[in-house]
Amino acid sequence: MRIDIITIFPAFFDALDISLLGKARQTGLIDLQVHDLRDHTHDRHRTVDDTPYGGGAGMVMKPEPWGDALDAVLPQATDAAAGPAVDGPLVIFPSPAGVRFDQAMARELAAEEHLVFGCGRYEGIDQRVVDHYAARTRVRLVSLGDYVLNGGEVAVMAMIEAVGRLIPGVVGNPESLVEESHENGLLEYPSYTKPASWRDLEVPPVLLSGNHGAIAAWRHDQQLERTRRVRPDLLPEANAENTHSTRG
Numbered sequence: 001m002r003i004d005i006i007t008i009f010p011a012f013f014d015a016l017d018i019s020l021l022g023k024a025r026q027t028g029l030i031d032l033q034v035h036d037l038r039d040h041t042h043d044r045h046r047t048v049d050d051t052p053y054g055g056g057a058g059m060v061m062k063p064e065p066w067g068d069a070l071d072a073v074l075p076q077a078t079d080a081a082a083g084p085a086v087d088g089p090l091v092i093f094p095s096p097a098g099v100r101f102d103q104a105m106a107r108e109l110a111a112e113e114h115l116v117f118g119c120g121r122y123e124g125i126d127q128r129v130v131d132h133y134a135a136r137t138r139v140r141l142v143s144l145g146d147y148v149l150n151g152g153e154v155a156v157m158a159m160i161e162a163v164g165r166l167i168p169g170v171v172g173n174p175e176s177l178v179e180e181s182h183e184n185g186l187l188e189y190p191s192y193t194k195p196a197s198w199r200d201l202e203v204p205p206v207l208l209s210g211n212h213g214a215i216a217a218w219r220h221d222q223q224l225e226r227t228r229r230v231r232p233d234l235l236p237e238a239n240a241e242n243t244h245s246t247r248g
């Protein structure tokens with residue numbers, strides 16, 4: 001998979017040189033490039049923002065640098081008249097106004113060949129950037145949750161971690177991806193390791209029994225109990241009436 005990130009804070013993504021994603025980059029599993037938006041400015045002050053039309057507080061990111069930066073990472077933009085290319089890269093702008101990111105979307109994105117992430121700052125990016133590229137390729141505004149960050153970088157880091165670990169070969173033991181929170185729609189069961197007794201707290205005896213059927217049943221019951229208690233909205237019965245897709 002190829003990933004391009006456009007940001008005014010490229011150093012933010014130095015953390016992607018370490019751990020599993022760093023190894024995936026070194027082995028070529030992921031071709032990840034970080035681009036400084038300011039490299040696509042042409043004034044002495046490398047200006048990327050300006051005051052909003054219509055007034056209001058804060059600044060808006062100018063369209064010209066974004067146009068130059070996105071043109072540099074996307075193949076020749078097809079003619080808008082041809083409509084958005086369905087097989088080209090997927091351009092993602094993190095936004096509080098976006099479709100909610102979840103494990104299902106992470107799986108969907110992990111199947112893409114080329115992702116381009118545009119990190120907004122200030123009050124956001126001039127809307128014409130989204131409109132221009134939405135007429136030429138697939139563009140998606142994605143939110144991590146109902147809260148506002150100072151920019152898209154944290155959201156992009158989280159999405160790249162959630163997506164990157166699903167790419168075959170990135171995580172050593174793919175089995176470890178199966179029984180996790182949200183993989184089967186439920187929260188994960190509690191985990192324990194040695195010692196069997198710690199500060200007078202014991203490991204549940206069933207986990208020491210060697211009875212794999214009983215262990216599997218206990219773990220599923222724990223998933224259901226935890227999901228009912230913490231995230232009842234995830235339970236199948238909570239979504240039974242929701243037969244239409246909620247994806248934007």
Ligand SMILES: Nc1nc2cc(Br)ccc2s1
Binds near residue numbers: 121122148150152
């Ligand atoms: N939850 C989110 N907040 C923000 C703020 C900015 Br500014 C850019 C992207 C995002 S995603």
